[in-house]
Amino acid sequence: MKxxxxxxxxxxxGRELGRVGAPKSLTAAQARLRVxxxxxxxxxxPYDPATKARRAPSKGxxxxxxxxxxxxxxxxxxRRDVLHKATTFLAQRHQVITVETLNASGMRSAGGAYKRGLNRALADAALAQIRRMLAYKTRWYGSTLVEVPRFYPSSKTCSACGRRKPNLTLxxxxxxxxxxxxxxDRDRNAAINLARLGDTLxxxxxxxxxxxxxxxxxxxDGRVGDGRGATQETATTPVVNAAGRETSTPHQQPLDQTGTASPQGEAA
Structure with missing residues (x-):
């Protein structure tokens, strides 16, 4: 589980516009932190284990x-740099953005030592920060943020036929x-379902x-179908270019003048 x-x-x-990889900055720093x-x-x-009393720590x-x-x-x-660039890109380029209201702290509260690596990865991703940043950046740039309840089965629902798969595991x-x-792909399936629900809401x-x-x-058989039997060759999905510069004050850009926003109703 990663x-x-x-x-x-x-x-x-059903189009996947791109992905933003997890920064994993804390994971990369683990070796140095251990040393x-x-x-x-x-x-x-500052603590003496022999006498169980506090003491003045050394300069070293x-x-x-x-x-x-x-x-x-x-x-x-x-981590903050990646999140700011990704959320700014989404708020500027899309009229409607749909996110799940995940219980980020609850996802790490249980499991014990056997899921320690997953808990660290979830903490390193800072999932709650993404929704917080999108909340004020969508107001800055004039887009709309749609928050879907956490119990909506976006991952367990087939985006092609609408059937649910209750036995889907992580x-x-x-x-x-x-x-x-x-x-x-599991994440793409969930993203499509969320985009459709956000568009409807x-x-x-x-x-x-x-x-x-x-x-x-x-x-x-490895081909790509449109859900009705027709197939086409698999196209390469472009990666989201989250480049940009974040400032402390909003730079309001009218969506109907800059041409950077998606058409009305297109959700991400």
């Missing part, structure tokens, strides 16, 4: 703790529908027509 994709961007008609923490354990710290211990703090600060800055990274025999249940056509999916 948390490789931080964001998967898809439209109601520093072991060094600090050998130095004179204080210096090591400062290096540990700088390592954590750098990991947080790298280890299943490919969604294989038992009814229409569609095989699709945004338009008051009428929809805009962008989600009425079945999405293109890969069948068991």
């Amino acid at each position: 948390a490789d994709a931080l964001l998967v961007v898809a439209t109601p008609d 520093l923490q072991r060094r600090a354990a050998r130095q004179i710290g 211990w204080q210096h090591t703790q400062a290096r540990i703090g700088r390592t954590h600060a750098r990991a947080a800055a790298l 280890a299943d990274r490919t969604y294989a529908c038992e009814h229409c025999e569609v095989m699709i 945004h338009t008051g249940g009428t929809g805009t027509g962008t989600g009425s056509r079945p999405a293109a999916h890969q069948t068991n």
